Amino acid sequence: MKSSLLVIVLLLCGVSAGAQEITLGTYNIEYFQHHFAAKELAAPKPSPLPNTQAVKDLLAAERAHEDKDNWAISQVILDPKFSPDILAIQEGCSQANLEYFAHHWLGDRYQTVIVFAGNSDREQYVEMLLKPGFDIIQRRDQYFQEKDPVANERGDKLFARGPAFLLIQAPGGYRFWVGTNHQKSKSGNSMDVSKWRNREAKRTHEIIKELEKTGPADVVFMGDMNDELWYQPFEQEAGGDAISLLVGPPQDGFILATRPLIEAGQISYFGYERTEYRSFIDQILVTRSLKDRIGPVQVFSNGFTAMASDHHPVMMKLKTSVR
Numbered sequence: 001m002k003s004s005l006l007v008i009v010l011l012l013c014g015v016s017a018g019a020q021e022i023t024l025g026t027y028n029i030e031y032f033q034h035h036f037a038a039k040e041l042a043a044p045k046p047s048p049l050p051n052t053q054a055v056k057d058l059l060a061a062e063r064a065h066e067d068k069d070n071w072a073i074s075q076v077i078l079d080p081k082f083s084p085d086i087l088a089i090q091e092g093c094s095q096a097n098l099e100y101f102a103h104h105w106l107g108d109r110y111q112t113v114i115v116f117a118g119n120s121d122r123e124q125y126v127e128m129l130l131k132p133g134f135d136i137i138q139r140r141d142q143y144f145q146e147k148d149p150v151a152n153e154r155g156d157k158l159f160a161r162g163p164a165f166l167l168i169q170a171p172g173g174y175r176f177w178v179g180t181n182h183q184k185s186k187s188g189n190s191m192d193v194s195k196w197r198n199r200e201a202k203r204t205h206e207i208i209k210e211l212e213k214t215g216p217a218d219v220v221f222m223g224d225m226n227d228e229l230w231y232q233p234f235e236q237e238a239g240g241d242a243i244s245l246l247v248g249p250p251q252d253g254f255i256l257a258t259r260p261l262i263e264a265g266q267i268s269y270f271g272y273e274r275t276e277y278r279s280f281i282d283q284i285l286v287t288r289s290l291k292d293r294i295g296p297v298q299v300f301s302n303g304f305t306a307m308a309s310d311h312h313p314v315m316m317k318l319k320t321s322v323r
Helices: 002-018 032-042 053-077 095-104 191-214 242-247 259-263 288-293
Strands: 019-028 086-092 112-115 125-130 135-140 147-152 155-157 161-169 175-182 219-224 282-286 294-299 314-321
Touching: 019 175, 019 219, 019 282, 032 053, 032 086, 032 095, 053 095, 086 175, 086 219, 095 112, 095 125, 125 161, 125 175, 147 191, 161 191, 161 219, 175 191, 191 219, 191 242, 219 314, 242 282, 259 294, 282 314, 288 294, 288 314
Parallel strands: 019 086, 175 219
Antiparallel strands: 019 314, 086 125, 112 125, 135 161, 147 155, 161 175, 219 282, 294 314
């Protein structure tokens, strides 16, 4: 009897040891690249700027302003109630500036920082940061090169900023795909813009299905989708709601993890004083294999989120185990 009990206890301990809870976050940091202008202007030697006291004072004032912004952003990311193991950023900065930010402002809490290539002409990128122990097994980040079947205002490319995916191995051996994107903006929204966003959403759904089939089947996709759930202006005529197209038909089994927040009337995009634009556009979805592993999902806020960006981060706890 004692022997059997010991075996059961050991088995239970093994299950507990293999189980993990991973925190994932998605965060649009408004004009992040602009927060390093003074640093970049001061970098060239000799400086291209006049060596006058007035210029020095202007640079010092700009640097102080940027440092304040970066400090506020760091206070959001590092808050113990957020502090994701894997963080996806939209409107991201350059690789050099992200490395500087991760070292100087995040204190090297993140071991891996990646800026994904894209087609944006606005110095905006999607990027991902991983804490120590989370290793990249494979990258799928060349989708930005895909052609758009319909000519668009940017040229012949479908995507601007993403989508990009990493196959990640968590501490303990659990492997899963994590992806991010920044869909076509609603700036200057129109029928053509809505159709373009819908093409992005449909293709992204296909990509997630391809990754799910390739394996592992566990896929988390998150980012600024620039669209709310359910029909918005132009979408009826444009062929559908972009978020519904991203999630896809019921038989595909994708779950919009942020849907309960949307149905509760929460918002992720605050738009500062532009109250007419406040909405929920920062989404997280998962494949069917993760249906029973979705932990708490929430919009994160603290005393710094309102000054750090016009978006608040959205986070999800993922309950996993090594299989």
